[in-house]
Amino acid sequence: MKMNLISVLFMTSSVLAQCPDYLDYAELHHGPYSSGRYNLSYQRPAPACRTFNSSIVESTISRVMGDISDPDLARLFLNAYPNTLDTAIRWKGYANGSDEELTFIITGDINAMWLRDSANQLQSYLLLLNASASPDSLASLYRGVINLQSRYLLIAPYCQAFQPPVESGIKPAVNPSASDDMVKPMYNNASVFECKYELDSLAAFLEVSTNYYTATKDVAFFGKYNWISAVEAVMNVAEEMMTPTYNANGSVADSPYTFTRLSNRASETLENNGIGNPVQNGTGLIRSAFRPSDDATVYQLFIPGNMMFARYLSSASEIMHQLGYNNTALANRMYSLSCSLRDAISRYGIVSSRDNDQIYAYEVDGYGSQNIMDE
Numbered sequence: 001m002k003m004n005l006i007s008v009l010f011m012t013s014s015v016l017a018q019c020p021d022y023l024d025y026a027e028l029h030h031g032p033y034s035s036g037r038y039n040l041s042y043q044r045p046a047p048a049c050r051t052f053n054s055s056i057v058e059s060t061i062s063r064v065m066g067d068i069s070d071p072d073l074a075r076l077f078l079n080a081y082p083n084t085l086d087t088a089i090r091w092k093g094y095a096n097g098s099d100e101e102l103t104f105i106i107t108g109d110i111n112a113m114w115l116r117d118s119a120n121q122l123q124s125y126l127l128l129l130n131a132s133a134s135p136d137s138l139a140s141l142y143r144g145v146i147n148l149q150s151r152y153l154l155i156a157p158y159c160q161a162f163q164p165p166v167e168s169g170i171k172p173a174v175n176p177s178a179s180d181d182m183v184k185p186m187y188n189n190a191s192v193f194e195c196k197y198e199l200d201s202l203a204a205f206l207e208v209s210t211n212y213y214t215a216t217k218d219v220a221f222f223g224k225y226n227w228i229s230a231v232e233a234v235m236n237v238a239e240e241m242m243t244p245t246y247n248a249n250g251s252v253a254d255s256p257y258t259f260t261r262l263s264n265r266a267s268e269t270l271e272n273n274g275i276g277n278p279v280q281n282g283t284g285l286i287r288s289a290f291r292p293s294d295d296a297t298v299y300q301l302f303i304p305g306n307m308m309f310a311r312y313l314s315s316a317s318e319i320m321h322q323l324g325y326n327n328t329a330l331a332n333r334m335y336s337l338s339c340s341l342r343d344a345i346s347r348y349g350i351v352s353s354r355d356n357d358q359i360y361a362y363e364v365d366g367y368g369s370q371n372i373m374d375e
Contacts, residue, residue, distance in 0.1 A: 103144025280366025
């Protein structure tokens, strides 16, 4: 069965090689046009040029289209809903010498895979996800993303964007913006596209894992490959990034992560020689050097990221408990950190607005500084 699938993937790759680049395709208008006032173009690639075909997604599109009376709105849905499957599943296959599924999902026009983005790109199909061993299923796509994210986290757990897996045969993408980056810990450009440490990227790995388990109840999958080790790597980063800026004696603490980039934009690098603006000791919150936008945080105690991490760390701890006695200690460690983060968010993340309403800050530093905003 696996060899047959490899043959199919090879033939699919040959067909895709003859398809126009979607960036070029998307710049042109294609018929048939919608019958509404805006005459919207049909922007889906031809079926043979789509990067993944799902029968359940196609049947859902047909059903929903039948319920939308506005032809322009229906066309927007038709173009947008399947776009990840149509254009972004850059490669799907197996780890060398293994039955471990891998799914490489690119982010827009960049031939690299972001932890957060690849998890979010599958969210559109979550309601259609169910247990299936078929390599053509949404469940297989999810397993492939979780497995590849696990690999990435074991290679460089502080990084957020990664190169294609070696099994894909796709050349690593060049990131000219990162060519002179100075990052601690060091990483290899052959496997990492960019290394901006973002707490929500770690949370996204836990989220996509939770989503797959909740929909399929396939707990055995999580014990087969590298998921447990990847969760341990996530936990280690989270605990290390609770390190404050200053030690109790006033000396500068040794930060586990630093980042500097030559740039004319402050949002592209960190203050204080790559450490970031100071944060207070003992808050119980986890630092995040960058935001989901890939812009640098002003105050590193990023409240939405801590919220997301606490939420999905708790649900992932339930998966870990299901894996048996050998993983109980790790499951308890995960759940304990989740609970302590919730307490820390309530203590430091809730601030008073100018109308004296109690609201959550976007970022704080533990000293009293706060950033009230959204992205």
